[in-house]
Amino acid sequence: MTPKNKKIVIGNWKMNPENITAAKKLIGDIKKKSLAIKKSTVVIVPPSAFFAAVKGTSSSKKILFGFQNVQAEKTGSLTGEVSAAMAESLGAKYVIIGHSERRGLGETDLEISKKVQAVMKLGMVPVLCIGEKEVDEHGGHLVFLKEQLKKDLVYVDMNEIEKVIIAYEPIYAVGATHAITSHQVHERNILIKKILSEMYNKEKAFKVKVLYGGSVNIENARDIIRGGEVDGLLVGRDSLRPENFIEIIKRIETL
Numbered sequence: 424m425t426p427k428n429k430k431i432v433i434g435n436w437k438m439n440p441e442n443i444t445a446a447k448k449l450i451g452d453i454k455k456k457s458l459a460i461k462k463s464t465v466v467i468v469p470p471s472a473f474f475a476a477v478k479g480t481s482s483s484k485k486i487l488f489g490f491q492n493v494q495a496e497k498t499g500s501l502t503g504e505v506s507a508a509m510a511e512s513l514g515a516k517y518v519i520i521g522h523s524e525r526r527g528l529g530e531t532d533l534e535i536s537k538k539v540q541a542v543m544k545l546g547m548v549p550v551l552c553i554g555e556k557e558v559d560e561h562g563g564h565l566v567f568l569k570e571q572l573k574k575d576l577v578y579v580d581m582n583e584i585e586k587v588i589i590a591y592e593p594i595y596a597v598g599a600t601h602a603i604t605s606h607q608v609h610e611r612n613i614l615i616k617k618i619l620s621e622m623y624n625k626e627k628a629f630k631v632k633v634l635y636g637g638s639v640n641i642e643n644a645r646d647i648i649r650g651g652e653v654d655g656l657l658v659g660r661d662s663l664r665p666e667n668f669i670e671i672i673k674r675i676e677t678l
């Protein structure tokens with residue numbers, strides 16, 4: 424088991440930067456500052472087109488690499504897609520699955536559940552993104568999260584659940600101006616553990632790592648980790664700014 428104070432920080436580059444030269448520079452700049460990483464698990468998730476080059480450039484043992492999406496099928500007539508097996512063969516250790524931007528492009532819970540299964544079968548860690556579109560005063564968002572978790576984890580059994588990472592990302596906070604409050608993060612974290620307790624059991628539920636994502640920055644990172652009691656962060660924009668990304672890691676390592 425990872426020690427309780429070992430946090431996970433995942434940098435999701437999304438469809439950035441604009442070319443391979445810039446991607447190599449970005450990973451180089453992050454690597455230069457990586458001495459500052461003492462105890463966190465840091466995962467860089469570049470676009471799949473840059474994966475091999477970005478991973479190849481970095482010999483730092485402190486940085487692991489992941490994919491932003493994969494297909495569950497091993498091979499096939501799926502023009503433009505990349506399989507979980509291909510990602511694994513390139514050295515990916517983590518795969519983000521069900522990011523809200525992909526769900527927005529039409530990805531379904533059924534597809535997501537199959538991707539989670541395929542990724543786990545290959546020994547990689549699925550980072551399953553869940554999150555509500557809006558909060559409603561009758562608690563509809565809580566029901567929504569429960570349904571989402573149940574559908575997306577349908578193929579994950581009792582023996583495997585603790586290997587899954589859940590990234591809670593309320594859609595209105597992704598790419599926005601503000602994260603939600605650490606109090607709200609804490610509430611959702613508890614809710615997620617409660618749902619997982621019902622689906623599996625309490626012991627298992629508390630072993631599952633829950634991350635927060637959505638407008639994480641230098642100013643709010645510590646508070647989200649401390650107040651939200653989450654196991655780490657999924658960072659979008661600030662993972663493209665090496666100084667900020669490393670500073671986020673440094674700040675949470677002082678907790």
Ligand code: PGA
Pocket residue numbers: 435592596597598599636637638639657658659660661
């Ligand atoms: P953001 O993105 O940090 O830019 O809000 C987070 C994400 O999409 O994972």
